[in-house]
Amino acid sequence: MEDPRISRVKPRSGREIVLFPLPLQGHITPMLQLANILYSRGFSITIVHTHFNSPKSSNYPHFNFQPIPDGLLEGQASTVDFIALVTLMNVTCVGPFRDCLAKLFSDASNDRIPCCLITDPVWHFTQAVADELNIPRMALRTSSISSFLAFCALPLMREKGYLPLQDSRLEEAVPELPPLKVKDLHVINSKDPEDVLRLIIAMAETMRASAGLIFNSFEELEPTKLAECRRRFPVPIFTVGPFHKQSVETSTSLLPQDRSSISWLDKQEKPKSVLYVSFGSLSIVSEAQFLEIASGLANSGRPFLWVVRPGSVRGSEWLEALPSGFLEGLDGRGHIVKWAPQHEVLAHPAVGGFWTHNGWNSTLEAICEGVPLMCMPFFGDQRVNARYVCNEWRVGLHLEYKVERKEIEDLIKRLMVSDEGDEMREKMKSLKREADECLQDGGSSYRSLQKLTEYLVSF
Ligand code: UDX
Numbered sequence: 001m002e003d004p005r006i007s008r009v010k011p012r013s014g015r016e017i018v019l020f021p022l023p024l025q026g027h028i029t030p031m032l033q034l035a036n037i038l039y040s041r042g043f044s045i046t047i048v049h050t051h052f053n054s055p056k057s058s059n060y061p062h063f064n065f066q067p068i069p070d071g072l073l074e075g076q077a078s079t080v081d082f083i084a085l086v087t088l089m090n091v092t093c094v095g096p097f098r099d100c101l102a103k104l105f106s107d108a109s110n111d112r113i114p115c116c117l118i119t120d121p122v123w124h125f126t127q128a129v130a131d132e133l134n135i136p137r138m139a140l141r142t143s144s145i146s147s148f149l150a151f152c153a154l155p156l157m158r159e160k161g162y163l164p165l166q167d168s169r170l171e172e173a174v175p176e177l178p179p180l181k182v183k184d185l186h187v188i189n190s191k192d193p194e195d196v197l198r199l200i201i202a203m204a205e206t207m208r209a210s211a212g213l214i215f216n217s218f219e220e221l222e223p224t225k226l227a228e229c230r231r232r233f234p235v236p237i238f239t240v241g242p243f244h245k246q247s248v249e250t251s252t253s254l255l256p257q258d259r260s261s262i263s264w265l266d267k268q269e270k271p272k273s274v275l276y277v278s279f280g281s282l283s284i285v286s287e288a289q290f291l292e293i294a295s296g297l298a299n300s301g302r303p304f305l306w307v308v309r310p311g312s313v314r315g316s317e318w319l320e321a322l323p324s325g326f327l328e329g330l331d332g333r334g335h336i337v338k339w340a341p342q343h344e345v346l347a348h349p350a351v352g353g354f355w356t357h358n359g360w361n362s363t364l365e366a367i368c369e370g371v372p373l374m375c376m377p378f379f380g381d382q383r384v385n386a387r388y389v390c391n392e393w394r395v396g397l398h399l400e401y402k403v404e405r406k407e408i409e410d411l412i413k414r415l416m417v418s419d420e421g422d423e424m425r426e427k428m429k430s431l432k433r434e435a436d437e438c439l440q441d442g443g444s445s446y447r448s449l450q451k452l453t454e455y456l457v458s459f
Contacts, residue, residue, distance in 0.1 A: 016044040022120035023053035025281035036247035068096040083190035115459040127206035136211040147381035179391040184383040216241035219444040238452040258337035272352030278307035279357035296408025358385040370432035372424040
């Protein structure tokens with residue numbers, strides 16, 4: 001049955017887009033949001049997905065879902081080494097994906113005319129499959145444009161001797177990639193470091209061969225990087241973000257969201273007084289870091305809402321490592337949940353700061369709500385995002401040296417109760433304004449979406 005919350009503005013007979021998200025939370029979310037946006041422009045939607053981390057199809061009764069076997073054996077379906085995981089799935093999914101795509105496109109009828117495939121570029125094998133079947137394939141890169149270009153520069157960084165990272169050079173600036181320092185380079189730990197470089201090269205090559213690129217970002221936020229990307233990837237490029245502000249709020253969450261986050265925030269009397277703390281869906285801290293974080297939060301004297309994802313503290317299931325009576329001792333000043341409705345949390349008037357790992361979705365969501373950041377990146381694009389937040393856009397403070405209670409306490413106070421924090425809040429407000437404006441009639445993302453729609457119809 002048609003979901004009554006979802007309106008289709010320009011119904012167009014039968015044109016269908018087939019989307020294939022990478023099965024990781026930070027990648028599934030923007031892909032499903034893009035699907036919702038395209039649905040609202042009149043396209044029918046089919047989502048091809050792996051069994052591993054499959055999206056909740058019941059949240060999308062208006063989409064067609066096509067599961068494919070991912071060929072993973074028991075024990076291989078783990079995100080602990082997700083580079084190894086996606087490298088493997090780029091091999092095991094080829095056959096099942098090809099069969100599924102061939103069937104979807106050959107079963108076309110007057111009601112269903114599949115016209116384009118959109119995949120995560122990390123699924124680099126999909127370009128060869130699309131070429132073989134003569135299907136146009138576009139790529140949705142779910143990161144920022146800046147971090148994408150820094151990612152593509154890794155082979156060059158190795159040639160120039162920045163990689164592998166050397167402790168003595170971590171604080172050096174990288175003149176080829178300002179404002180990055182050597183330690184911000186996208187190093188992702190994997191059992192075979194060559195896998196990371198191979199993945200980047202394959203991804204970039206197949207993006208160049210694609211029918212076009214889509215980014216969940218907006219022109220005003222990254223103008224020079226967008227121009228550079230256009231020079232280096234001579235295919236049509238569409239910046240249509242921020243996605244979540246244009247797509248109906250349908251949960252893309254793989255974990256249940258704890259609504260007590262909102263009822264607890266409702267009880268906070270002072271606006272912008274609460275620090276929201278969440279490190280996304282993949283980050284893992286050591287028990288020692290967890291204890292420093294807990295003490296820093298407690299000693300800051302600020303109210304906090306803290307997401308501790310089960311399994312995110314090494315060696316613990318959830319909160320076992322917390323000193324007993326930790327929350328009780330705070331007398332209601334802290335609230336811990338396993339997973340929160342993050343969009344609603346960030347939009348809540350009680351929230352005044354966000355301690356984040358700088359995943360791109362979280363960073364963009366904070367920009368859209370005008371919430372300044374305390375940045376603690378873990379790996380990959382998060383380091384680049386954090387550097388841009390703190391050094392380029394100047395809307396956050398970087399916890400970049402030590403995860404240590406005194407440092408944390410000081411940074412929280414600077415962010416939440418100081419003139420410096422207020423200045424960042426003001427700068428965030430102007431970024432938020434730009435994010436709002438780019439979506440309005442005539443705005444940059446609005447126009448880009450129009451062009452994308454016309455482009456998709458042309459296939
Ligand atoms: C991963 C990578 O870690 C990140 O660097 C990359 O940019 C995208 O893929 P993840 O770590 O999950 O993503 O972070 P992020 O991109 O911030 O995405 C997390 C999503 O989960 C956000 O959309 C956020 O709203 C949602 N979330 C997070 C919740 O709904 N509830 C929570 O409690 C925490």
